[in-house]
Amino acid sequence: xxxxxxxxxxxCDINGRIVDFQIQEGKGDLKTHIVELKKKWELELxxxxxxxxxxxxxxxxxxxxxxxxxxxxITWEKHVDSKKLMELxxxxxxxxxxxxxxxxxxxxxxxxxxxxxxxxxxxxxxxxIYLWNxxxxxxxxxxxxxxxxxxxxxxx
Numbered sequence: 290x291x292x293x294x295x296x297x298x299x300x301c302d303i304n305g306r307i308v309d310f311q312i313q314e315g316k317g318d319l320k321t322h323i324v325e326l327k328k329k330w331e332l333e334l335x336x337x338x339x340x341x342x343x344x345x346x347x348x349x350x351x352x353x354x355x356x357x358x359x360x361x362x363i364t365w366e367k368h369v370d371s372k373k374l375m376e377l378x379x380x381x382x383x384x385x386x387x388x389x390x391x392x393x394x395x396x397x398x399x400x401x402x403x404x405x406x407x408x409x410x411x412x413x414x415x416x417x418i419y420l421w422n423x424x425x426x427x428x429x430x431x432x433x434x435x436x437x438x439x440x441x442x443x444x445x
Contacts, residue, residue, distance in 0.1 A: 366432050
């Protein structure tokens, strides 16, 4: 017999300290939780909280909701075509850095999402960060929106 579990939504600061914790019965609702978390804490904090979450947060309606609520975020891109990423030329990756004894290269582009809202098409443009783990020879992408704060700026 399948029994719904619990979803633990843990929010940490940049140092890994837990600042908010919620247990939801069943699958949980990460998308709503992210927007509500920003609303809950924005009056208490001197800076807008930056949300970092996994692939469950995806899709034009959700990204549009974050932008409308001025929630800066970064997430892994869902359904990345790894074959297309491997076809990118190595010199496309313009910046390099080391982290945790691994070598990485990155470059930035854009990803456009279109959704219909009240009978009109609305466009969301997100920053698309291409990431190449040179140590493991794997590539992936992140999507980000930073409310114009200039986070994740790459030197070109």
